[in-house]
Amino acid sequence: MRVQLIIGFLILFISEILKVYFIMPFPGSQQSDTIELAYFLHQYIWYLRILGIVLLAYPLWKNFKIGSKLTKIILGGLTLLWLGVVYLFNFQLTADHMFYQPKNKTMASGSDNKIAKDKLILGVVHNGQAKAYPIQLIGYHHQVIDTVGGTPMMITYCTVCRTGRVYLPFVNGKYEQFRLVGMDHFNAMFEDQTTGSWWQQATGESITGKLKGKTLRSFPSEQVSLASWLRQYPNSLIMQADSLFKEEYSGLKNYDSGKGKSELTTRDSLSWKLKSWVVGITLGKTAKAYDWNTLLQKRIIYDTVEKHHIIIVLEKDGKSFHAFKSESPFGMLDLVLKDNQLIDSQSDAVWDMDGKCISGKYQGSSLPKIQAYQEFWHSWKTFQPNTLVMK
Structure with a gap:
């Protein structure tokens, strides 16, 4: 019976x-490829509980x-301890009991907005409608479901990876609901309501479950300051703080600048360390990372990717960045950054x-935009394992 008791309690x-x-981000929990084991435990936890209880009953x-x-005191204590662990x-350490969706989702115009203009936002434009989601807010919620230009969208952010992504929440043509279930390799994971499959926030890919290998369609977004966004889209709506989560939002008040309460969200000021900031782009089949410190110093980076001349530029605010193909409808451009403008050295176009x-x-034309993300180096190299690096 002693062996049976030990096995039962261990299970x-x-x-x-x-x-x-x-x-969850416990010491050592995010380094190994344990996602299949974790999913097995989630799927069959009740079977394991029943097995343990059956072994213990007699x-x-x-x-x-x-x-x-x-003996009665020890066994009673172990039983109560197990109930405490349950x-x-x-109910305390699971992701969906620590991070909640906004109860009162309010979108305000520029004139009614109460979000500071220097705050970073994730901006989305679709069918003529622009919306801005402050990172301080969506960083706590991890995901916000909204409609932009008549299309449902899933606005996501993982503070531990510093990844902002926007997805269309449709699986096999059907609208799907997702909940935050935890993280894998320090990246947020969502569980779909229909099949219980787990989806990676950084890539939109289902990494385990019935839909493993499926990918959500991503949607373009920009990470810039609210001031920069409103300059581009003065009629944009801006997500406002939900008064029910004041304390939670306050914990991320310095997140924009890389000063988090947790070591997991604090920036490493040196280059190419695990929590150094990089700008990552994917063009064609090529992924490439650029050092944020270099961008801060030079404010413009030139490169060639997939035979395209590209530039990454940083605005004067030191926060808002953009990636473009350095070309016009008539050919390649030789763009030079002067003040807060780009000047073609060949034609003096601005x-x-x-x-x-x-x-x-070229007045009236626009530079082709490239989707670019600012995130921690550990995140970009984990989820873009074949990435190139510009050093």
Whole structure:
């Protein structure tokens, strides 16, 4: 009976703890490829609980009937401890009990907006409608479901990876709902309501479950300051803070500048360290990363990717960045950054920071935009394992 008691309690304790340990940022939990084991534990936890209880039922009954007082105290204590573990690991330490969706989602015009203009936002434009989502807010919520230009969108952000992504929440043509379930390799994971499959925030890919290998369609977005966004889209709506989450938002008040409360969200000021900032782009089949410190110093980076001449430029605010193909409808450009404008050294045509030609030979045209992300180096190299690096 002693062996049976030990095995029963081990099954109950280990399965309950590992079910959460593997998908939350506990020491050592995010380095290994344990996602399939974590998913197994989530799917079959009730079977494991029943197995443990069945193994314990007779020995517990027998010991409480004829066992010594000390034995009864120990077994009773272990049972109460297990119940405490169940409560802690299912109602306190799980992602969807730590991070909630906004209860009062309010979108305000520029005139009614209460978000500071220097705050970073994730901006989306579709069918003539622009909306801005402050990172301080969506960083806590991890995802916000909204409609932009008549299309449902899933606005996501993972503060531990510094990844902002926008997806269309449709799976096999059907609108799907998602909940935050945890993280894998320090990246947020969402679970779809229909099949219970788990989806990676950084890539939009289902990494385990019935839909493994499926990918959500991504949608273009920009990470810039609210001031920069409103310059481009003065009629944009801006997500406002939900008064129910004031304390949670305050914990991210310095996140924009890389000063988080947690070591997991704090920037490393040196280059090419795990939590250094990079700008990542994917053009064609090529992914490439650029050092944020270099961009801060030079404010413009030139490169050639997939035979395209590209530039990455940083605005004067030191926050808002843009990536463009350095070309016009008539050929390649030789763009030089002067003040807060881009000037073609060959024709003296002038582009603003939004990529619009405001004077000269190409007036009225725009530079082709490239989707670019600012994130931690550990995130970009994990989810873009074949990335090239410009050093």
